[in-house]
Amino acid sequence: MKKILIIGAVGQIGSELTLKMRELYGNQNVIASTRKTEPSQKIKESGPFEFFDVMDRKKLEAVCDKYKVDHIVNMAAILSAVGEKDPMFAWDVNMNGLINILETAREKKIKQILMPSSIAVFGPGTPRVNTPQDTVLKPTTMYGVTKVAGELLCDYYVRKYGVDIRGLRYPGIISHETLPGGGTTDYAVAIYYEAIQHGKYTCFVRESTKLPMMYMPDCLKATIDLFEADFSKLKHHSDFNVAGMSFTVGEMATEIRKHMPDFKIDYQPDFRQAIADSWPESIDDTAAREEWGWKPAYTLASMTVDMLTELKKKLK
Numbered sequence: 585m586k587k588i589l590i591i592g593a594v595g596q597i598g599s600e601l602t603l604k605m606r607e608l609y610g611n612q613n614v615i616a617s618t619r620k621t622e623p624s625q626k627i628k629e630s631g632p633f634e635f636f637d638v639m640d641r642k643k644l645e646a647v648c649d650k651y652k653v654d655h656i657v658n659m660a661a662i663l664s665a666v667g668e669k670d671p672m673f674a675w676d677v678n679m680n681g682l683i684n685i686l687e688t689a690r691e692k693k694i695k696q697i698l699m700p701s702s703i704a705v706f707g708p709g710t711p712r713v714n715t716p717q718d719t720v721l722k723p724t725t726m727y728g729v730t731k732v733a734g735e736l737l738c739d740y741y742v743r744k745y746g747v748d749i750r751g752l753r754y755p756g757i758i759s760h761e762t763l764p765g766g767g768t769t770d771y772a773v774a775i776y777y778e779a780i781q782h783g784k785y786t787c788f789v790r791e792s793t794k795l796p797m798m799y800m801p802d803c804l805k806a807t808i809d810l811f812e813a814d815f816s817k818l819k820h821h822s823d824f825n826v827a828g829m830s831f832t833v834g835e836m837a838t839e840i841r842k843h844m845p846d847f848k849i850d851y852q853p854d855f856r857q858a859i860a861d862s863w864p865e866s867i868d869d870t871a872a873r874e875e876w877g878w879k880p881a882y883t884l885a886s887m888t889v890d891m892l893t894e895l896k897k898k899l900k
């Protein structure tokens with residue numbers, strides 16, 4: 585049985601991925617970890633948990649030894665909006681944290697690393713519609729810079745040391761369990777919370793802003809399908825484009841109004857508008873479909889029904 589260490593296990597994706605992986609691989613085989621945020625009761629009680637900073641290499645190695653870890657999933661990252669407020673902190677966590685993981689994996693002969701990337705690798709010079717797999721990578725955020733460097737570094741470790749590393753470029757992820765922390769695409773989650781709690785939302789990007797998004801069940805499926813993929817069949821490694829859906833904020837509001845006709849939205853763009861404008865509108869994920877069979881299930885309409893139903897239960 586695999587022994588999987590999930591770093592960043594209390595964040596938006598990490599928290600749900602931990603529970604999903606415990607269900608699939610056994611509670612005791614999935615070790616959750618985070619820097620300092622207290623985990624949910626569900627995470628704490630369903631399996632092993634460790635507090636440590638990914639920048640602390642000794643502690644990372646000690647945890648790998650303690651649990652005989654052979655797979656590492658790294659969900660720890662400083663995202664685009666927070667990264668612009670403290671670029672050096674973003675560099676430190678995203679790059680030095682990654683180097684620690686890669687070096688630990690090389691030295692301890694860890695069998696596999698899953699290292700997510702993001703649509704933040706793209707920038708203003710990249711084609712914005714149906715963005716190709718292999719294209720211009722000149723991001724304008726520190727988060728994007730660390731993700732491009734991270735992809736290159738991971739591919740280097742694959743080539744130079746034969747470490748099995750896989751990664752996918754997450755679009756904005758929408759979910760109702762754990763809030764996202766510090767990204768530009770956070771508006772696509774906040775809009776549902778605010779609709780349920782206050783019937784209105786002030787959005788920090790323009791109505792016409794269109795970005796690639798994905799619902800959490802598809803995100804978990806993509807992550808686990810890539811985790812399980814046959815490494816020998818992969819031509820790409822750390823940089824798979826994965827598409828779910830693409831829509832404008834205006835289209836989201838229209839979809840919400842189908843269920844909540846009185847929902848109101850206004851717009852007060854801030855510094856995150858420029859970040860959103862530098863990213864693609866839609867993504868070409870042919871490589872992921874061909875190399876490991878990726879296929880999303882959710883649309884804006886089906887996700888909206890699910891988000892509103894789940895949030896009504898949770899918040900009312």
Ligand code: AKB
Nearest residue numbers: 663664702767768769
């Ligand atoms: C962000 O907005 O920074 C993230 C991302 C697209 O990686 N959600």
